[in-house]
Amino acid sequence: MLQKRMKELRLARGLTQNEPASVLRTSREAYSMYENGKRQLSCQGLIQLAQYYGVTTDYLLGLSDDPDGAPKLSSDEEKLLDHFRGCDQRGKRAVLQLSIQQEKESMN
Secondary structure (H helix, E strand, O other), rough: HHHHHHHHHHHHHOOOOHHHHHOOOHHHHHHHHHOOOOOOOOHHHHHHHHHHHHEEEEEEEEOOOOOOOOOOOOHHHHHHHHHHOOOHHHHHHHHHHHHHHHHHHHHO
């Protein structure tokens, strides 16, 4: 999956193999071997490519289909999460029970 994603990202951006090769400080020939599965990319190289393309390493490796990683929280979601984290165990249970109750009611 890594090789496929490397190639897809490169082509989607209209790049030749020279550009990502320069990011990895390697030759175009060596980069071609990464894309063709004839050579293994190092962990550091994986990180560099993820940063270069603005995707997660999980996406490059095929562990996720979301290139951006976890979805961003809205400001309301962040406030709720902050409040929840500040609650004691009793408060957390109450919030969860309310959430479950709301979900059940919305399904009816």
